[in-house]
Amino acid sequence: MSPSLNPSALARLLGAWNLGAAPAYRELADVVRLLIMDGRIPLDVALPSERALAQTLGLSRTTVTAAYAGLREQGFLSAGQGSRGRTGIPHRTVPVSAPGVALPDGILDLAYASLPATGEVVHRAFADALTDLPALLPGFGYDALGVPALREAIAERYTAAGVPTTASQILVTSGAQHALNIVLRTLAGRQQRVLVDHPTYPNALDAIRASGSRIIPVPLPPPTAAGAAASPGWDMDAMVAALQQQRPAMAYMVPDFHNPTGRLMSDLQRRRLVRAAAASGTVLVVDETLRALNLDGGTTSPLAAFSAAVVSIGSLSKSHWAGLRTGWIRAEEDLLGRFIATRTTMDLGGPVVEQLAAAGLVRSLEEPLGARLATLRENRTVLLELLAEHLPDWQPERPAGGLTVWCRLPAASSTALTVIAPEFGIRLAAGPRFGAGGAFEQFLRVPFTLPPDQLETAVRALRSAQDRLDAAPQLRRTLKPAPAVAIA
Ligand SMILES: Cc1ncc(COP(=O)(O)O)c(C=O)c1O
Known part of the structure; x- marks a missing residue:
């Protein structure tokens, strides 16, 4: 049986949807459509029956029927399922009628x-990985820390970037999102506060919410015009004040080509940040997923260069390909031990061939x-x-x-x-x-x-x-x- 959404859960997601700006059935369909496209209503779940939703929302059943019919027509709800249609995204785009807009093949x-793979380089890394594989086949195939060749290659990159690191400080994960979840489950949770720069990466916010922690958003200064020379950077006074006053258990930051703004934190700000985090007893967790995508050649040191206590999260998703599903955590050995213990509650290690391919890619990171x-x-x-x-x-x-x-x-x-x-x-x-x-x-x-x-x-x-x-x-x-x- 496919999963279903109950009427009160949907009502909560809908919030104050009915503003009377358009007929109720249209407003309802518009908001459900947004929630599906936004990922807040998952795909392939059955929506509540028309009768149940009408009752929960205090609407006539005709209104809900008309809203569902609209969603079906647009391809956001499967047809032919009676009132229990399942959510989906339309495959074909509605023809574009506006002048000057070419009709794309798909949306x-x-x-x-995200980018396609760095083609040939990724393919070659997998071919090389298959050559290296026989040496590992006699082992059990379980390795909660990650394949040693990859951990060593990642450690060497940190060392070369001015952050002396050994392989025993590296835990290989299935991407940065997995890494963040391991860190959150270890350091955060109910009753805990997690500071974030605001705006920030949506999936990180979702993971922090799911951990039950309270989000402490610290706003980034407003953007300057596209032509402006200096980046507004981070509001370090606000950041330091929030750390001092709120004493969060953890701070999640994206200092290297921040998502969504693309900002790069200066070394001066990095130094101040680690000092303030140390003073408030906050573990600073930095997401370096985008660090390799340095378009203007700005020079900064990785945040861990300013303090051994910083936890760094990295990934090959943006430099090479998200399909590798390879990321990592770098931390001091004691803390890494706690992350490993958490990791084994979720999974027992990553696939070996992917890690061997990733090791080759990390060794020659600059090539593609x-x-x-x-x-x-x-x-x-x-x-x-x-x-x-x-x-x-x-x-x-x-x-x-x-x-x-x-x-x-x-x-x-x-x-x-x-x-x-x-x-x-x-x-x-x-x-x-x-x-x-x-x-x-x-x-x-x-x-x-x-x-x-x-x-x-x-x-x-x-x-x-x-x-x-x-x-x-x-x-x-x-x-x-x-x-x-x-x-x-
Ligand atoms: C800042 C940031 N962190 C993490 C991720 C997800 O990385 P991964 O594919 O390694 O899980 C992304 C992807 O867009 C990102 O922008």
Whole structure:
């Protein structure tokens, strides 16, 4: 039996959906559609029966029937299942009627900021891994720490970057998200506070929420205009104050080409941060997933260079390919021992061939990066030019690295844009996904991972979607406006 969503769980997710800006069935369908696209309602779950949902929401059954019919028509609910249709994402895009917008084959996905594999290099690493495999076949195949060759290669990279590291300080994980969950389960939990820079990576926020910890968001200073020379960086005074006052158990930060803004924290700020974390007894956990994507050549030391107590999380997902599912944790040996104990409650190690391939890739990390960085630099320029040409009232921040541009919109319309985006052939991640408490309704993250011709199609589609909102401002009110967030 496929999983199902009960009516009160759906009611909670819907929040204050009924604003009377449009017929109730349309508003209901719009909000459910957003929740599906946003990942807050999982795919392939059965929605509540029409009768049960109507009762819970205090609506007529006809309203729910009409909303479900609309979702079915658009492909967000499976057909032919009576009232218990299952959620899904439509495979075909609705034809784009706006002038100037080419019809893409499928929806252009601007919700993901990820690149295809560094082709030949990844393939070759797997071929080499198969050659190395026979030497490991006599072993049990279980290794909760990771294959030694990979741990040694990762340790060597830290050492070369100015952070002396041995293989015994490295735990290999199935990507950075797995690493973060291990760390959270070890260091955080109910009654604990976890400080984050705000905005931040949505899946990290979800993992922190799932751990039961309380999120302490510390706002990043507002973006400066795309042409501005100096990055606004981090508000270290606010960060230090929050550490002193809240004494969080842990802080999760993305100092290296921060997602979504692409900012790089200066060495000066890094030094201040580790000092403040040490004073408040907070374990500083830094996510270095994007560190290799240094587009402007900024020079900084990894945060662990400033304090041995820093926990670093890394990944090959952005430098090489997310399909490798290979990441790691670097920490002092005692703490790493606790992470290993936590890890074995979840799984007993990663697949060996992937780790052997990853070891080869880490040993020659720079090989595919030059071409990748050149492509990303060009894409960044193209995207910023397209935004300036087609959406001059948007304020994009020029990122120093990473994969995305964080844009301030002229109005609080991020969620509404996300809801109507598929009609224009694009999928978006709404600004509030990057924050706590509904913040960032006036922001949108746009990745520059697509090739220039697709970026042009995407930006023209964004323009058309924005025009549609401008022409029908009530659409913007389809969802509740973001409440002001309490920020420590
Ligand atoms: C900051 C950050 N951390 C973690 C991840 C996820 O990494 P992984 O694929 O290694 O789990 C991403 C992916 O976008 C990211 O941007």
